[in-house]
Amino acid sequence: MRLEDLNPPQRKAAETISGPVLILAGAGTGKTRVITTRICHLLRMGVRPEAILAVTFTNKAANEMRERVGSLVKKEEAKKLTICTFHSLCVRILRSDIERLGYKKNFTIYTDSEQTGLMRRVMVKCAAKGEKIDAGVALSLISRQKNKGVPASDDPEALVNIAAREYTRQLKLLNAVDFDDLLLLAERLLREFPDVQANWNARYDQVMVDEFQDTNRLQMELIRNIIGPARNICVVGDDDQSIYGWRGAEISNILDFERFFANPTVVKLEENYRSTNPILNAANGVIRHNKDRRAKKLWSGKEGSDPVRVIAMPGEKEEAEFIVDEIDMLKGREQLIWDDFAILFRTNGQIRTFEEEMRKRKIPYRIIGGKSFFDKREVKDVLAWLSILVNPSDDINLLRIINTPPRGMGESVAEGATEISAVRKEPIWKTLQSEQFQRGLSTRQRSAVCEFTTMLRAWQERLSGEFTDMAALVTALLQELDYIPWLKRQCKNPEEEAMREMAIFELMDSMRQRNVRTEPELIDFLASVGLEDDRESSADQLEKQKGVSMITIHASKGLEFPVVYLPGFEEGLIPHKRSAEEGTKDEERRLLYVAITRAMKKLTITWCHSRTKWGDKSPCQASSFMRELDRNWVQTFTWEDLRRAAVTLSEVQSGFAALRAMLGKT
Numbered sequence: 001m002r003l004e005d006l007n008p009p010q011r012k013a014a015e016t017i018s019g020p021v022l023i024l025a026g027a028g029t030g031k032t033r034v035i036t037t038r039i040c041h042l043l044r045m046g047v048r049p050e051a052i053l054a055v056t057f058t059n060k061a062a063n064e065m066r067e068r069v070g071s072l073v074k075k076e077e078a079k080k081l082t083i084c085t086f087h088s089l090c091v092r093i094l095r096s097d098i099e100r101l102g103y104k105k106n107f108t109i110y111t112d113s114e115q116t117g118l119m120r121r122v123m124v125k126c127a128a129k130g131e132k133i134d135a136g137v138a139l140s141l142i143s144r145q146k147n148k149g150v151p152a153s154d155d156p157e158a159l160v161n162i163a164a165r166e167y168t169r170q171l172k173l174l175n176a177v178d179f180d181d182l183l184l185l186a187e188r189l190l191r192e193f194p195d196v197q198a199n200w201n202a203r204y205d206q207v208m209v210d211e212f213q214d215t216n217r218l219q220m221e222l223i224r225n226i227i228g229p230a231r232n233i234c235v236v237g238d239d240d241q242s243i244y245g246w247r248g249a250e251i252s253n254i255l256d257f258e259r260f261f262a263n264p265t266v267v268k269l270e271e272n273y274r275s276t277n278p279i280l281n282a283a284n285g286v287i288r289h290n291k292d293r294r295a296k297k298l299w300s301g302k303e304g305s306d307p308v309r310v311i312a313m314p315g316e317k318e319e320a321e322f323i324v325d326e327i328d329m330l331k332g333r334e335q336l337i338w339d340d341f342a343i344l345f346r347t348n349g350q351i352r353t354f355e356e357e358m359r360k361r362k363i364p365y366r367i368i369g370g371k372s373f374f375d376k377r378e379v380k381d382v383l384a385w386l387s388i389l390v391n392p393s394d395d396i397n398l399l400r401i402i403n404t405p406p407r408g409m410g411e412s413v414a415e416g417a418t419e420i421s422a423v424r425k426e427p428i429w430k431t432l433q434s435e436q437f438q439r440g441l442s443t444r445q446r447s448a449v450c451e452f453t454t455m456l457r458a459w460q461e462r463l464s465g466e467f468t469d470m471a472a473l474v475t476a477l478l479q480e481l482d483y484i485p486w487l488k489r490q491c492k493n494p495e496e497e498a499m500r501e502m503a504i505f506e507l508m509d510s511m512r513q514r515n516v517r518t519e520p521e522l523i524d525f526l527a528s529v530g531l532e533d534d535r536e537s538s539a540d541q542l543e544k545q546k547g548v549s550m551i552t553i554h555a556s557k558g559l560e561f562p563v564v565y566l567p568g569f570e571e572g573l574i575p576h577k578r579s580a581e582e583g584t585k586d587e588e589r590r591l592l593y594v595a596i597t598r599a600m601k602k603l604t605i606t607w608c609h610s611r612t613k614w615g616d617k618s619p620c621q622a623s624s625f626m627r628e629l630d631r632n633w634v635q636t637f638t639w640e641d642l643r644r645a646a647v648t649l650s651e652v653q654s655g656f657a658a659l660r661a662m663l664g665k666t
Helices: 008-015 031-044 059-070 075-080 086-101 112-126 135-148 159-173 179-192 194-203 217-226 277-287 316-333 348-360 377-390 395-401 410-424 428-433 435-439 443-463 470-481 483-489 494-513 519-528 531-536 539-544 578-582 585-596 624-628 639-644 649-665
Strands: 021-025 052-056 082-085 206-209 233-237 265-269 308-313 341-345 365-368 548-552 561-566 599-608 610-613 616-619 634-638
Touching: 008 031, 008 265, 021 031, 031 052, 031 059, 031 206, 031 233, 052 059, 052 086, 059 075, 059 082, 082 086, 086 179, 086 194, 086 217, 112 135, 112 159, 135 159, 135 179, 135 217, 179 194, 179 217, 194 217, 206 217, 277 308, 277 585, 277 599, 277 624, 308 316, 308 639, 316 341, 316 348, 316 561, 316 599, 316 639, 341 348, 348 365, 348 494, 348 548, 377 395, 377 443, 377 470, 377 483, 377 494, 377 519, 395 410, 395 428, 410 428, 410 435, 410 443, 428 435, 428 443, 435 443, 443 470, 470 483, 470 494, 483 494, 561 585, 578 585, 585 624, 634 639
Parallel strands: 021 233, 021 265, 052 082, 052 206, 206 233, 308 599, 308 634, 341 548, 341 561, 365 548, 561 599
Antiparallel strands: 610 616
16 A cells, blocks of 8 residues: 555645644545555554554454555564554553552453343342332443443432442452443553553554544543653544444544644545535535534545435335335346445334335345344234234244243243253143143242133134234233333333333334234234244344345444435434434534435435324424535425426436346346
């Protein structure tokens, strides 16, 4: 990789290796290329590989950077470089000197499940009678306290603060740290022990930090303590893409960089290699309305002929049908592949309608950064109950619902029935009803098993009739199970309660839309939602699948797609309704900027006049960001306009060309 291959600002960023450097790398401006070239240049200038530290946020990003540099320099040099995440850097620091803080060097890093288990034990010890707080909520508040310095509660004697102190004490007794402690303790170690700090200052001559706009207070302090007196610190980031404020990221780190490192060299990368100018000008038009930002303007050598489209839709059903239908049409007409398309969502709640439409048309898709509607816990619970009413010999679904909600049988009953059914080679349902199995149970367990089997048989009989509305049967079943109140008790906050209840309501609404009234229709419905496939596919496998990407805007950062759709461009969604209360409208605008700049060739934004919520249509307003889109680069349409529009000659020619190409391959 040669300096001569870089454009002038990129080359300046790679060649400037003395003192603090701030590289403002706009979306799609080749920052990874600059970082890797800069590391190679440092080595060519005689900097020892052991003295170079490059820090990023994810293992994936660190591995990619390591591989790219490894392909450009000698293997022995590449091995000596330190390219790692913030947390793995902290592990190195703590493994060397954590004894100064009263821990042993062989400390353990607790996983999420281990943290939750410890917090539950702490709660049992600390909570007075009648006091209760979810372990997950407590851990979330403690994490915020560690990262942002905000107390979990203003009252020092509040249960969460008492629990936090005991949780920290217990961790130390166990010689363990959690993920947040890695940053907290490493920063403390460098700050409180000058000799430790001096050792690390001497170790690295050159420090580089990627995605600097995502750093929090602790990460900034860690970097300040680790760089030596030469102040050879180079950070790469884009304040316009700072979208993780809710996770603790401090945009002030990049906006006020000069306050932390005086007289830096500031380099702006503005030439975009990803998108066409209509897309970039739409993005520039939006982001310039943020007051607290470093001025920059993306541009491209790719002119592009397609303007950004903004389409008004009657409702979410028409929105999903239009977008999925157009994806299907464009794939054939323009000889694209499914992976070329992405639909970006502000919230997970928008995904269901599109997912159903994709399944209906048998279009492959993958969900990234969100959860498949049909893979949500509450949806899988309800579908499992319905599957058991249809087929009680379905062992996997029976095991899912046997104690959901708990009904006095306990795990031992399920485990015992599973073992005996395997020996007898019979369904667990049959084993549960056998006299021989029930004789081995306690009186209480036997009573609970009999109540469970009797209840299931009664509901199976009810299912054999015809209903004007199958969703009404589901409602009655859930009421008898006391499922929704039980589900709500598992939630961390009222917002999660509402989201989970809404998911169940949407499932029943889907059954109503498909007119499911009889048992055979229910069997078809269960098959159509692909329950078997979802059960066999983990979230990781789903991400690895090929197909149209359905992705949250937050998770789309760093990705690019030739054709992008952004549905839900409405007030309350983009910007989210919380932004007015929390004063985060600037971050919502940055989120929109990130969404727009994912598109390479085509971008379509849609909004609905109304959406169905809890069974009723609610009117919607176009996003207040609509007026910030540069009208010179945007065309507006209505759904009715496009339905009436005749097919153009170029579209017909493209279609025939695609057909000829397809026939030529056969």
